[in-house]
Amino acid sequence: MSTTLSRRSILAGGLAGAGAAAAAPMLLSQPARAAAPATPASGSGRVFTLAVIPDTQYLFDGESLHPEPLTETMKHLATIKDLAFVAHLGEVVQNGLAQEIAAAKKPFDTLAKKKIPFSVVAGNHDLPNSNTDDQRGPTPFLDTFAQLTSRQRIARDAGGYNSAYTFDGAGTRFLLLALDWRLSAAGIVWARSVLEANAQLPTIITVHDAISADSGTGVLSSHGKLVWDNLIKDHKQVFLSINGHFWPSGRLIQNNVSGQPVELHLANYQQLYYGGAAAVRLYRFDLDRGVVDVSTEVPHIGAGGLNELESEELQLTAETDRFSFALPPALKPHVQREPRPASALVIPGTEAYWRFEGSGSLATGRQIDDASGRGNTLVVAGPSTVPLAFAKDCHPAQPAGSSLEFSGTKDTGAYLLTVDTAPINKAAFESGYTFEAFFKFPEPFTGDSAWSAIISRWISAKAAGRVNGEVEEPAATLSISGGPELQWCVYPTNLDRSVTNWGHELRTSRWWHVAVVNDGRLTTMYVDGCAVVRNPSTVNRGLAGSQSGAPWAVGAYSWAGQLDKTWIGTIGDIRIVSRALAPREFMIG
Template sequence: MRQTPTRRAGTRHAAPIALALAAAVAGTLLTGAPSAPASAATVDEPASRFTLAVLPDTQFYSRYADSNFEPDYGTNPFKVQTQWLAENADELNLAFTTHLGDVVDQVGVDRQWQVADEAMSVLEDAGSSYSILAGNHDVRDSTSTRYDDEYDLENEPFLRYFGPERDSQQGTFGGADPTGMNRYHVFEAEGQQFLVLALSWRASDATLAWANQVIEEHPTLPVILTSHDIVAPGSDGVSAVTSGYGERLWNGLIADNDQIFLTLNGHFHGSSVLQRTNSAGNTVTQVLIDYQMAYEGGNGYLSIFEFDLTNEVIDVATVSPWVAAKPADRLTSYDVPVLDGPSQRFSFDLAGRFDGFAPDFGPGTGALPSLSERAIDLVSEGFDGVPPAQDVAAGNPDDYVDVEGTLAHWQISGETGVLDEGGRIEDIAGDSDLVRATIAESGSAAAQPEDVTIEDDAYPYSPSAQSVCFDNSDNQAGRFSYLTTAPDAAVNDADLSNGYTIETFVKLDADWDVDVNSWSKALVRSGNRSQIEGMPWSQWDYTASPAALGISNLREFQWTEVGVDATKGDKTNWSGEIMVDTWSHVAIVNDPETAETTMYVNGAPVLRTAQDTIGMSFNEGMPWIIGSDWVDDAATNGWHGCVGETRIVDHPIGPGEWLTARPDLSAFGVTASPADELPAADAVALLAGTGTPRANVTIDGLDVSAVVTDDGTWTLEVPTTLLTEGANQLALTQGFGERRSEAVEVTIRVAMSGEPAPTTSEPEPSDTASPAPTATQVPLPGNGNDGGRDGEAGGLTPTDGGIVWPTLAVALLALAGGGALLALRHRAARAGRSN
């Protein structure tokens, strides 16, 4: 993982919200739910067992091997996966491995195919058989209506790198269809044979006929169908449904072939399980596995299907050998070696499933304990765990790290409800306030006043508990609203040539719709990049703004920017898939030292970074806007959801200074408190100390407080009318709202009623001038300093020259420098007292 330089020391931010694995959604089932993993008794009981390994979409591993994975980790997840399978084949009694397609991300880039070639060669060198198929990223024309018998086969890189002649070197290879894009294998394990059908992207009618013929020629073999597209997560992101193409496969191949008991596919972002009943009345278990849009392009996760022939069950585990292999200092809270979601670790029944076509099917002679549990043990052994999450909820809106170089900080606050046209969001760092553009000036004839509201809703670790929400946004209807800085706002022309950090909190509305809400923007530095000197022509976004954060049609965050050197064109960052109705913290950090812009989502860096870019170009006098895009010199494409507080800093900063970090409260101390007993009435004790700037200093049980100044000091007045006679043990803390420091205790003594406060008599005249007054630092409780009475906080003492302290309070404060020492003020008349 890239480490962004910070200007101050800070702790690693590791958000506990599981958005980095949001794509790994847990599926529910339409019929016949699978069970939880096998019980401990079954796990420990020897049985006839073997495993099938499943490699989901590896496209980003192939694409970013050289630019990201090797430089940052020294390894590539794809190759680590195959090495782990090869090294542990005996331990897992691994019979076969399947690849579900999208081997590469960009079909025309040879280097990506070479990376995939190197990874899969590891299995070949180890004599471990596998099948592989082409996904939509692996063919030159992936149009859904273009089938495999229409491809220009001589120009398909998949056939050049993974053609049937390569498969034929494996002992399991059974044959290929006339296109060569589709193959089948027969592997043997525990005395039984299984047929694997690997169908590439968009099987034609001819291919389906070939597949049916293959099954017909092997009438007693259980069949595992692998293809890139079969089932998908439902619209709720949880349930499982058959895709349109999957329905084609169901009707043309699966339903009427009882031998097909299991289907495996990738393509759709997430994981889910669907069980359907075929024409013979038997269950077909269909599993989606695809983690490419999760953290690190999938973070090396693969699935282990353990076939327990004795107990007639399949136990599934999802593990990442790459997580286990990462250097410890690279781990984040998203790095867990085992996924435990219901569609990631589960079991399903095979009892009697093959009776209709293989009545003699049964267990072999093996006697092995659970192999899925062994896989879990293998990736977990020696893994010390991820760093603990260090997220702490803010105590109040001031509970953030104040960063030097902050150009604007828009913290949402105000009465909930409609934000009127012209309504203002304050810039708490300067004078670049945001104002809601009037409907007339926005250019949206469809917008309504109620479309923008202030809500008590925010990311849980945002200092502000409120957000501004944009409802009813509709790209097709041209309905949008936005907030804008004034034309003369200082932040408009901010120079970000030394890098920057932009933070915001955003949420997509629960009813976000791809047809009307995609390609909308949350935050934009408005303008027209085509007017920036040196900007090259581009087919995409040529007249868009210099920089913008938005959401794609695949629900990915996109950050697009034009760097200081506009001749390099725009650079983009892309996140994984973002869930609706869920808050995200987005930090975009441009670091001139690495010439990279990194996007962090909930603390995790996204895989697809912008490279060879420094700073940001801009059009002079153009405002920053929140809530819509700005293209062709006009607002458009409104954000459908909420935006929380947002901050712009003129240099790169790390997690320890982000808005999700909390100021350190540990450096709190009392440096001065009264040493003498105070009169019982009308006196004020002044306490002083050090603390965290902007923190509030309070005393438990007393209605007094002070704010720590920017230089880290504070003074606090305590009237004796709030105290009791005798010794008062006071507990002081600093903090922000309910988030408080450890208490520091001091003792203040108040004279008993009717007893005069102690005084010190005038010193005897001396021929020698008294030395200048000096002050003694207050010893705190238990610090070993004998300057205080037993059980007291200690205190300042009179000078050696005999000058009485109360009369020199102000002088001593001045000498102490900035009020760090106490002062004692008497409001009562001092008649009869010695001065």
């Protein structure tokens, strides 16, 4: 990619997320034990496991009763020290008969004796008449599994087929809704009441029928759409839904009304040899990494050795059986460092240091002092119908414990400009520089947020004497693309064109730190202290625009010298140093 790409060169570009496609189990040529689950790399031990057991119906079919695989699975789960909860996804048995259900219940006694909390939902084959909803009344399934209570069950609906549980996952309290395969209007009302009463708890929904994946990509079923529209879409605490019923396994990711991605998973192996042999899906939550590692095991095949069909069909290593996904921002660790005084951050070469400390709002004309003592005062500019506002929210490693929120548009928002007498207006940075900033995108990230700037020089490249490139853009800008990706696009003093550093697609609703470092020859961008891949190899020195004494803008982007976009989001400390800093010297160091 050319290093001269500017912001308008890629307006039609962007990154598109792709969900995992369903695939058949990998066929292994030699006997081997089921693939070991991915092991989280957690340093502090804030890890726990959620176990999910899909359809076991073919093990309990009339006179053909084979509890051994499910018994082995339960014994295996009982050995997992960090096991927090076990959820069965329904279709425990084939015909809903009392003798089938009695045989299927016995393996669950292992969990009950070990006091491991678990839930069981009804699937269509668990019921004498599947053409009913959760108001169907007593059945052998309900008579048996409704009695298997645990202190983690916090609620059950009047019909008895829907229940709610809370469990402790490495010190974090979770809610799990275990829902019938066919929700009634009353069931939906009950489930919504539980969600609303526990809105602060991260929530998982287990239901027998939600998505299918016949074509390789997860698709909502008609019942799944009912669950999505009524229980998931509008309740932002729901981040994961898991179902069985269909096969093969699959995965779908959809954004809720808040723009947050929700993981919708289909796990089912009943079509495989021995009815799937009670395969179990393990969700290993690592709260420190902010990741869930998913793997699938078949404990039964290790109990008595592998036969040929087991070797072929029960090695579950396809991409729909073994993968990872990110936890929502609310579940990610936020270990806040103690605020540090401004004097500790004014290191040799500091040209400007702005901290946004205060309360209330900032109207037009209000000032932010330069903590470096060099007089690079910022003043609030813009229409300011929507003023800037101080916020206590900040990056956990940010020196100041507060930030500044920008929420207006070009026509209504405010931004900051250095005063005319600011020394930094005339700085060319010929010997090198480091620009650092903390920032957070809004949720959702929309087109109104794209192509604004955290900091930019308020002069066009054309006005700074350049004739090559998109010369109406700023002579220097740290911007956000529609990706959203960071872009450091500058016109150096030694070139007649721009040089651009590109970051990667960043997640919303979390804080980031960016540092752009030039050593007089090359420029490197760092995100949270890590160098990005698209750093140009073009030798570049200094920043154009100093001869005109052009001011610097915080939270705004200009085009042809006129306001083009104001920042939508939050900005924390900004520091500019007239030399190249090593990562250990960054504000997050």
